Amino acid sequence: MPAPTARGRFVWHELMTSNPDAAAAFYGKVIGWKTQGWPQDPSYRMWTAGGIPVGGLMALTDQAKLAGAPPHWMSYVGVADVDATARQATSLGARTLVPPQDIPNAGRFAVLMDPQGAAFAVYASAQPEGEQPEFGGFTWHELATTDYQAAWKFYRALFGWENTATMDMGPAGVYFMFGLGGVPLGGIYNKPLEVPMPNWLPYVRVKSADGVAAATKRAGGRTLHGPEDVPAGGRIFTGLDPQGAAFAVHQEAPARPQAKPKSKPKSKPKSKPKSKATKKAAKPKAKKAAKQKARRR
Numbered sequence: 001m002p003a004p005t006a007r008g009r010f011v012w013h014e015l016m017t018s019n020p021d022a023a024a025a026f027y028g029k030v031i032g033w034k035t036q037g038w039p040q041d042p043s044y045r046m047w048t049a050g051g052i053p054v055g056g057l058m059a060l061t062d063q064a065k066l067a068g069a070p071p072h073w074m075s076y077v078g079v080a081d082v083d084a085t086a087r088q089a090t091s092l093g094a095r096t097l098v099p100p101q102d103i104p105n106a107g108r109f110a111v112l113m114d115p116q117g118a119a120f121a122v123y124a125s126a127q128p129e130g131e132q133p134e135f136g137g138f139t140w141h142e143l144a145t146t147d148y149q150a151a152w153k154f155y156r157a158l159f160g161w162e163n164t165a166t167m168d169m170g171p172a173g174v175y176f177m178f179g180l181g182g183v184p185l186g187g188i189y190n191k192p193l194e195v196p197m198p199n200w201l202p203y204v205r206v207k208s209a210d211g212v213a214a215a216t217k218r219a220g221g222r223t224l225h226g227p228e229d230v231p232a233g234g235r236i237f238t239g240l241d242p243q244g245a246a247f248a249v250h251q252e253a254p255a256r257p258q259a260k261p262k263s264k265p266k267s268k269p270k271s272k273p274k275s276k277a278t279k280k281a282a283k284p285k286a287k288k289a290a291k292q293k294a295r296r297r
Contacts, residue, residue, distance in 0.1 A: 008159030008180045011123055012076035013055040013138050013202050016069070017243045020045065020059050023071075026241050030215045031204055031249070033136060040104050049136025063098075071245035074111070075141055075200045076123040077159060082108045085122045085158065089114075092154050114154055116145045118198035140203035140250055141186035144195050148176050148188045151198075161185065167231065201238070201248050209235040209251040 017023045024035045024045065031049075035057060038044040047055040060071065079085040082100045090096060093115035100110040107125030114120065145151040155161055155178075164184055167175040176188045191198060206212050209227040216223065216239040224246060226237040233253030240246055 007079055008161055008185075009078045010075055010138065010141055010185065010202070011078040011125075012121075014074045014076070014121075015047075015055065015057050015071070015245060016060045016064060016074060017057070017071040017241075017245055018060055019243050020057050023241060023243055023245075024057060026219050026221065027247075029219045030212055030221065030239075031136060031206065040106065047136075049133040052131060052133045052137075054133065054137050067097075071241070071243040072119075072199070073202055073245060073247065074119065074121055075138075075202050076109065076121040079122045079124055079159075082110050082122055082124045086110045086112060089122075089158055092157060094154070114145075114151060114198070116147055116151050116198045118143060118145060118151075118200055120200055135205055135207055137205055138202045139205040140184075140248075142201045142203065142248070143186065143188045143198070144191035144201065145188060145198045146190065148174065148190050151188055152176060152178070155188075199246075201246060203236070203248045203250040206249045206251055209237040209249050212249045213237045213239070 027033050033047045035045040045057040046053040086100050089112050095113040097113055098111035102108050109123045111121045161178045164179040165177040169175050173190045179185045213227045220242045222240040224238040224240055227235050229235055235251045238248045
């Protein structure tokens with residue numbers, strides 16, 4: 001796992017599923033990820049994009065099965081001190097699902113549930129931070145909750161996140177966006193009734209959301225939403241893998257071509273002055289007024 005460089009930054013994403021082999025095949029076809037084993041634990045695999053680790057893949061734990069947890073993606077947030085963060089989270093109304101514990105030769109983590117019921121993890125590591133791939137990495141994180149304002153107060157206190165923008169979605173309510181140090185991280189909104197419980201959903205950056213949608217259908221997955229355009233630009237798609245875990249992708253809008261600077265009009269050469277005889281013979285000409293319309297970009 002890569003190390004966090006700042007408190008409050010998403011640093012790892014893990015798929016816990018009922019069939020890791022089938023999941024590896026599905027996401028390989030849909031996202032283009034490959035997997036590689038983790039030397040410390042052969043049962044744990046890492047997703048890679050362009051040879052760069054971007055997340056993990058593992059079977060649902062017995063504890064998760066007993067709790068009735070379905071296959072799902074778990075998002076890890078970087079912190080300096082896992083134990084202190086877990087204590088602070090519980091003081092703010094969270095529950096501890098997995099108490100702080102070490103990962104041999106990697107770091108320390110804990111799994112928590114926020115006051116509204118969404119699970120997330122915190123992670124601290126001394127490992128050097130790895131580079132991020134152009135495509136195949138996670139770039140957006142969305143929280144569907146029961147009370148976005150209460151959830152925001154909890155996470156702001158825990159991670160120091162900052163409100164970056166708020167969008168009115170009409171009957172669907174408010175979409176509350178957040179970031180850290182000027183870097184956009186995600187959004188929070190009140191979930192619709194059809195969403196059974198609060199949850200975090202990470203988005204993967206891809207070249208084509210429509211391509212992922214088509215590949216999802218071919219590989220045995222289902223469409224939950226989209227593909228569709230988003231107000232900030234680009235396209236998104238949300239699907240369900242064959243084991244039942246929801247996933248999402250984001251395609252960024254193409255960069256706008258820069259406008260070419262307008263060339264300056266060439267000055268016309270001045271006409272030679274006419275002789276007095278010519279001036280007397282010449283008839284005066286009417287001048288035409290030219291109006292220039294302002295054009296918007």
